[in-house]
Amino acid sequence: MTDLQDGAVLVVDFGAQYAQLIARRVREANAYSEIVAHDLTAAEFAALNPAGIIFSGGPASVNVDDAPAIDPGVYDLGVPILGICYGAQLIASQLGGVVSRFEAGEYGRTDLTLSATQGLLAGQPINQSVWMSHFDCISELPDNFVVTASTANAPVAAFESELICGVQYHPEVSHTPHGQELIENWLDRSGIAREWTMANIIDEQVEAIRQQVGAGRAICGLSGGVDSAVAAAIVHRAIGAQLTCVYVDTGLMRLHESDQVVETFQKTQGIELIHVHAADDFFAKLVGLTEPEAKRKAIGETFIRVFERASGGIEDANFLVQGTLYPDVIESGSKHASTIKSHHNVGGLPDDMQFELVEPLRTLFKDEVRKLGTELGLPDEIVWRQPFPGPGLGVRIIGEVTPDKVDVLQRADFIVREVLRDAGLEREIFQSFAVLPDIRSVGVMGDERTYGYPIIVRAVTSEDVMTADWARIPYDVLETISSRVINEVDGVNRVAYDITSKPPGTIEWE
Numbered sequence: 001m002t003d004l005q006d007g008a009v010l011v012v013d014f015g016a017q018y019a020q021l022i023a024r025r026v027r028e029a030n031a032y033s034e035i036v037a038h039d040l041t042a043a044e045f046a047a048l049n050p051a052g053i054i055f056s057g058g059p060a061s062v063n064v065d066d067a068p069a070i071d072p073g074v075y076d077l078g079v080p081i082l083g084i085c086y087g088a089q090l091i092a093s094q095l096g097g098v099v100s101r102f103e104a105g106e107y108g109r110t111d112l113t114l115s116a117t118q119g120l121l122a123g124q125p126i127n128q129s130v131w132m133s134h135f136d137c138i139s140e141l142p143d144n145f146v147v148t149a150s151t152a153n154a155p156v157a158a159f160e161s162e163l164i165c166g167v168q169y170h171p172e173v174s175h176t177p178h179g180q181e182l183i184e185n186w187l188d189r190s191g192i193a194r195e196w197t198m199a200n201i202i203d204e205q206v207e208a209i210r211q212q213v214g215a216g217r218a219i220c221g222l223s224g225g226v227d228s229a230v231a232a233a234i235v236h237r238a239i240g241a242q243l244t245c246v247y248v249d250t251g252l253m254r255l256h257e258s259d260q261v262v263e264t265f266q267k268t269q270g271i272e273l274i275h276v277h278a279a280d281d282f283f284a285k286l287v288g289l290t291e292p293e294a295k296r297k298a299i300g301e302t303f304i305r306v307f308e309r310a311s312g313g314i315e316d317a318n319f320l321v322q323g324t325l326y327p328d329v330i331e332s333g334s335k336h337a338s339t340i341k342s343h344h345n346v347g348g349l350p351d352d353m354q355f356e357l358v359e360p361l362r363t364l365f366k367d368e369v370r371k372l373g374t375e376l377g378l379p380d381e382i383v384w385r386q387p388f389p390g391p392g393l394g395v396r397i398i399g400e401v402t403p404d405k406v407d408v409l410q411r412a413d414f415i416v417r418e419v420l421r422d423a424g425l426e427r428e429i430f431q432s433f434a435v436l437p438d439i440r441s442v443g444v445m446g447d448e449r450t451y452g453y454p455i456i457v458r459a460v461t462s463e464d465v466m467t468a469d470w471a472r473i474p475y476d477v478l479e480t481i482s483s484r485v486i487n488e489v490d491g492v493n494r495v496a497y498d499i500t501s502k503p504p505g506t507i508e509w510e
């Protein structure tokens with residue numbers, strides 16, 4: 001638990017998919033927030049000195065035997081509490097009220113009527129729409145609480161006492177239009193300072209990095225992705241020339257990507273950068289390999305060898321900078337998790353590397369990392385970069401990977417992304433790229449028969465990577481992609497668009 005910061009708003013996770021969203025909304029209101037498990041004792045809560053505590057929603061019913069609960073001592077800590085959905089029911093039930101099962105639950109948009117417009121609901125319209133997802137609801141409040149809002153099937157949709165409030169609906173989702181105001185009201189009525197800004201984060205992190213690294217030397221592997229880029233930029237701000245970045249050019253990067261990384265870090269940010277030109281090593285290892293996992297393994301192992309060779313030359317390096325984000329920390333289940341993400345770099349770095357980790361982003365969500373990157377002066381092309389797999393174009397070329405195929409794919413991929421960007425679609429699309437399959441087909445260009453590769457365009461929307469849908473790109477944009485790719489990329493005579501969602505497809509083709 002030592003990882004948690006003193007004075008945070010703690011979001012207690014009752015197993016809802018919404019806990020992370022609640023923490024993000026609190027942070028958007030400029031108060032620092034972290035997620036904790038529900039089984040901490042009251043003494044453990046007290047030791048964290050929270051500014052406030054929010055109980056999240058959850059799938060259980062408070063009336064079943066092993067329903068997750070909170071140590072009742074938490075109610076006596078004198079800390080402001082907000083319960084949401086299950087969290088609100090838990091407060092009612094633990095403090096002497098009644099939670100019952102009504103005939104009908106409420107799911108989705110629901111009309112709410114306020115009976116008070118002060119405190120938690122200050123300044124809000126009497127009638128408004130809120131997002132509900134419940135079957136049980138509070139039928140009787142404990143003493144000293146007042147009802148402040150209700151809906152058709154939830155007589156107690158909002159309630160408060162001096163220190164403790166609850167709402168049956170979900171203020172954290174965008175379908176509750178006045179939800180963010182409610183969270184801000186709760187912070188204000190609870191006297192919680194709203195001073196958590198990007199500028200403060202930079203100051204705090206810079207100080208923490210200086211404390212950790214002291215006079216030591218740190219290295220950072222840049223992948224071209226946003227996380228490692230922002231991590232490098234903030235560590236550089238903290239320790240300047242004590243940081244050396246290593247960029248391994250695998251030959252499997254997108255067109256102009258390596259130049260851009262070198263330009264941004266070496267020239268604009270003034271960071272010492274070792275640019276390792278290792279394409280030949282990678283291509284040599286990929287000869288004859290066609291099976292996707294064998295290709296991944298070869299790329300991963302080669303990456304480790306090349307990285308070790310390059311970083312081994314940096315004398316006295318004892319710190320390794322990693323762009324671990326808050327969701328990775330939560331998902332790893334341990335507040336002390338300091339293992340290196342295998343997904344983060346190509347194949348991950350070996351466990352026996354003798355470095356202490358510096359992880360300046362481990363309290364931040366992805367959108368916060370982007371804001372931080374902008375604040376640190378990184379260009380939009382890096383800050384808004386789409387996710388890119390560690391093995392790079394190696395998993396977007398079906399079958400054997402050769403320099404010639406990489407050349408064809410790089411040029412087609414560049415056009416795909418350029419056309420989508422010019423059409424203003426780049427930010428709403430989660431990932432967009434070209435794939436080069438291992439087949440050729442007959443076509444005709446002018447009077448000549450052609451026998452060339454098809455290019456498959458893949459573009460997906462996604463919130464969480466686990467599921468994705470193919471992007472509904474307008475036909476005229478697809479048309480521009482098709483004609484430009486075929487006219488400008490030698491060896492390609494067809495363009496296809498992948499209309500498979502995930503599942504059953506995956507985002508990548510290998």
Ligand code: XMP
Nearest residue numbers: 343344345387388389390391465506507508
């Ligand atoms: P799939 O293809 O499984 O991809 O739907 C999910 C996300 O992960 C990325 N991806 C990878 N990233 N190493 C990585 O660092 C890999 O081997 C790898 N394979 C897939 C993919 O781009 C998508 O964002």
